[in-house]
Amino acid sequence: MLEVTGLTIRAGGTALVEDLSLDLATERLTCLIGPSGCGKSSVIKWLSGVLALELQAQGDARLDETTLSLPHPAIAYQPQQDTLFPWLTILENAALGLEIRGAPRNVARDKVRPLFSTFGLQGHEDSFPDQLSGGMRQRAAFLRTMVQDARVLLLDEPFSALDAVTRLKMQDWLTARLADDPRAVLLVTHDLFEATQIADRILVMGRNPGRIVADIPVTTPRIDRTEASLADTRSMLKSLLLEDTE
Template sequence: MSAPRLELRQLRKRFDGLDVLADISLTVRPGEFVSILGPSGCGKSTIFKLLTGALQTDGGEVLFDGTPLEDGRRPFAFMPQRDALMPWRRIIDNTTLGLEVQGLSRSQAREKVAPLFAEFGLDGFERHYPAQLSGGMRQRAALLRTVVQQRDMLLLDEPFSALDALTRAGMQRWLQAMWERHRWTALLITHDVREAVFLSDRIYVLTERPARVLDEITVSLPHPRTDLASPEASAIEARLLQTLLNPQP
């Protein structure tokens, strides 16, 4: 088994004297797709804010490739819940934004992004504005903007939660196919049990606030996953729901 790419050791966070995260420990190995599942408001997104440097920890340790994650070292590409596309920039210029922040000129960034539009189902829409795209296409553009930065790991914060059920299901299948092709190392936050089973190699279940790891479940179903009605998939869903609805101290 390979060494973890990301390792959280007893991570803690408080806000105004209120414990939000309590001794969170988890790992993500290279090329693995791991999900964090838990009740709304339990602190899932706080973990990402700590990883991206938006917040500072109150205890514990974050290791990346076996060494502490120091200030200024952020090997993550982050995709938030909403697509966060800038309405006044065309899609080509929205997808280059992360590269421009890294110091590339607009022309250099466009040259790097342009060959990926067909793979992401956006060919022909480069000069459209976000308002002219469907919700699913906007999310694909947001993911393209994320992965083109070529960071070591993807952080996906409920990226499909704002979509309708049919579009969300289609995007989940598309993301699975893209992950199969590229084998990104990815950490997903979700409150959708079926989404976690469909996409993940492993799932961490958190308690209500202050969040602790309640269970770690390995999803040993083969990829690609097309039959979530199978007895094996149903058993994993049932275990997750049982853990969430009837947590044991």
């Protein structure tokens, strides 16, 4: 289990996030939802070790009770955009995370290549990012993230740039991948429909300063999640989110 305790992030004298604590269970998909500017990205950037240098942060991160120094190889981060390099092929892009972690280039590419079919990218090893659809680029970014074998995945609004149909397909696809290959996942989203559809648990952030204001388990099995079965959870989330924007 990953635990964050007492996280405060400041910009000069202003607390952007204050005394935030959260935990992420292994094999669970946790969604982090909250109004724009409440600090969702800042929390996961801090956990990934990529928080802007001008921000000051203090807090503890522990994995199975061992304190982590950040960044840590057990934690992989996928930023908001797919951030594929346009001048690299999909194979080269997908292997890049492993290379950055020290794998020799040919070893990294040999590890990634057999996964192209699982990620719906077969035949596109030598394509460039601008030759792929948005959903395929997102799958390539997931491949680059998941192949790093990190126990914890931090995904910052991975579906926000996709059209509605591709987004639904990708949500199903991601939950299926995670069922095959479970990790502790923290997925940031603005979308309460997305959160209730895919999460095992939803953490709601409030703002000024950013903090966790609700912790909501979603216990209905994904296969049984219908508009009716999720209505109460969605209405509770809607109230919490609207309350914070008044």
